[in-house]
Amino acid sequence: MRTAYLDTLYDLAHKDSRVYALISDNGAIVYDKYRKDLADQYLNFGISEANMLGAAAGMASCGKIPYAYTIGAFLAYRAYEFIRNDICLQKQNVKIVGTGAGEVYSALGPTHHATEDLGGLQSLPNLTILCPASPMEVKKATVAAYHLEGPVYLRLGTNKEPEIYTDDYTFEVGKGVTVKEGDDVTLISFGSMVKDVLEAACLLSQDGIQARVINMHTMKPLDRELILQAIEETGKIITIEDHNIIGGLGSAVAGVIAESGRGVKFKRLGLKGFSNGYGTYEQVKNKNGIGLKQICDEVKTIVR
Amino acid sequence: MDNLEELKKISADIRKTIYTIAHHAGGGHMGSAYSMADIISVLYFGDVLRYDASNPDWNKRDRFILSKGHACYALYAVLAKAGYFDEEELLHVGQDDSKFGGHPKIHDIPGVEASTGALGHGLSFSIGIAYANKADGNDSHVYVILGDGECQEGSVWEGALSAPSLQLDNLTVLIDHNKLQAMDRLENIVSMAPLADKWKSFGWNVIEIDGHNHLEIRKALLARATGKPTLIIANTVKGKGVSFMENTPIWHYRMPNEQELPILMEELGLSKEDLE
Numbered sequence: 001m002r003t004a005y006l007d008t009l010y011d012l013a014h015k016d017s018r019v020y021a022l023i024s025d026n027g028a029i030v031y032d033k034y035r036k037d038l039a040d041q042y043l044n045f046g047i048s049e050a051n052m053l054g055a056a057a058g059m060a061s062c063g064k065i066p067y068a069y070t071i072g073a074f075l076a077y078r079a080y081e082f083i084r085n086d087i088c089l090q091k092q093n094v095k096i097v098g099t100g101a102g103e104v105y106s107a108l109g110p111t112h113h114a115t116e117d118l119g120g121l122q123s124l125p126n127l128t129i130l131c132p133a134s135p136m137e138v139k140k141a142t143v144a145a146y147h148l149e150g151p152v153y154l155r156l157g158t159n160k161e162p163e164i165y166t167d168d169y170t171f172e173v174g175k176g177v178t179v180k181e182g183d184d185v186t187l188i189s190f191g192s193m194v195k196d197v198l199e200a201a202c203l204l205s206q207d208g209i210q211a212r213v214i215n216m217h218t219m220k221p222l223d224r225e226l227i228l229q230a231i232e233e234t235g236k237i238i239t240i241e242d243h244n245i246i247g248g249l250g251s252a253v254a255g256v257i258a259e260s261g262r263g264v265k266f267k268r269l270g271l272k273g274f275s276n277g278y279g280t281y282e283q284v285k286n287k288n289g290i291g292l293k294q295i296c297d298e299v300k301t302i303v304r
Numbered sequence: 305m306d307n308l309e310e311l312k313k314i315s316a317d318i319r320k321t322i323y324t325i326a327h328h329a330g331g332g333h334m335g336s337a338y339s340m341a342d343i344i345s346v347l348y349f350g351d352v353l354r355y356d357a358s359n360p361d362w363n364k365r366d367r368f369i370l371s372k373g374h375a376c377y378a379l380y381a382v383l384a385k386a387g388y389f390d391e392e393e394l395l396h397v398g399q400d401d402s403k404f405g406g407h408p409k410i411h412d413i414p415g416v417e418a419s420t421g422a423l424g425h426g427l428s429f430s431i432g433i434a435y436a437n438k439a440d441g442n443d444s445h446v447y448v449i450l451g452d453g454e455c456q457e458g459s460v461w462e463g464a465l466s467a468p469s470l471q472l473d474n475l476t477v478l479i480d481h482n483k484l485q486a487m488d489r490l491e492n493i494v495s496m497a498p499l500a501d502k503w504k505s506f507g508w509n510v511i512e513i514d515g516h517n518h519l520e521i522r523k524a525l526l527a528r529a530t531g532k533p534t535l536i537i538a539n540t541v542k543g544k545g546v547s548f549m550e551n552t553p554i555w556h557y558r559m560p561n562e563q564e565l566p567i568l569m570e571e572l573g574l575s576k577e578d579l580e
Contacts, residue, residue, distance in 0.1 A: 062440070086428075
């Protein structure tokens, strides 16, 4: 995802001199070609996330389109008031790009995990939140953010996500995508977890459970219609996210279900506390209740 | 600035307006506004800031960011006097039908360049503007006023490090150094001394002035140093212009009572009619 983002931003910056790549001392090597070819549109603010976002807002007030990038946990927690007051309140055209969504920096531990970022950010007015699931979707989301006048939070994973789309995929902000059809239950996810959920859905089909899978790449504004359709057509809903179940995708979907007036079986699968343990991303997900087997078990429980 | 006396008269008028706003609003940070009343008067009426009130979005304008947003009555008063909006509108600040609140908001109020109020934001925002202006070859200057208590915010020092690194000599930061914060004197809470040495050591062009001397203020606001941002420490008196407010922490927010009001009116030259 990271490479897809950087390549896309590089192209955007080449075409439009208003586009700036701002960083907070993160991604040394990957920005080499920016330093070489786009030195005037690249700026490393050093280890000062708040200053970077405040300055990004000031730049945007002069017509620039800054993409401010660093580890999502540092942006969403340390610099939250700058996102709120300088960017969202003032409707400044800043793209806030957080890498390492959820626990993808598995071995680095909870200080580097963005597992509560959406809790604060999704309540911020004027902020669009995009959580793409694959490299191609990252490219399209990065371009969509450029065309969208106003604040955007782009939540990126790491560099290892497989492609789940073909070249003809169209991305539309605010429109979730049904990536697998099914009528027994609907699984809603986003970001790096979508590939796991698709894998789980394949395994479940071998057990005779046909799970619908929705990639809710836009966390905000949420595609209520698609959720309401799933409520009508499959009844049972499970959200799966690498984020705390409070304030994340599960909370948002729960709100839609509650307001729909329909009593459906519903389960939020995600973190219930700080991330626990180290290891590979797969190992850490297993330790924290969002591994492949746990997803399958949860689906079986709710379906039966 | 040909006429110093005229400029002093403008400062006196601004002080009157500040109280008039507070009087109708029923509150406000008057001490903080009075502290910087002379500074902001010189900025807008001493041939310093380049602006066109009839075209607030003019690309070539200098920008002023009031980082200590709680002192916005001073900003509202100068913006009205400069012609951004009718002064009559300031009789309804903070009220149901007003676009003016206790802290300034961009977009809502012509001439306001940033929504401030939470302290420690204005410097970074201004760095972004100064950087963008340089990138565009735009010779506009950026002015920021910080409170001295505000400098206790860590983010101020991120900006203090950043601006010299970016060689933003199109940026002037003025610290309204009245030595008081909301609860007490700075030195009794978190001392900022030696303030000038701190900024000098960060690489700023530091100038220290009497923040109520119009000539000194103007000279400092027009000072530039190639490759370096300028930092003005303006030594001021919180509540300046109203004897019982001066240097008294309680006037960070308080309103005058029945005994105090006539004294204030006399010292500022306000009549009963002015407050109707």
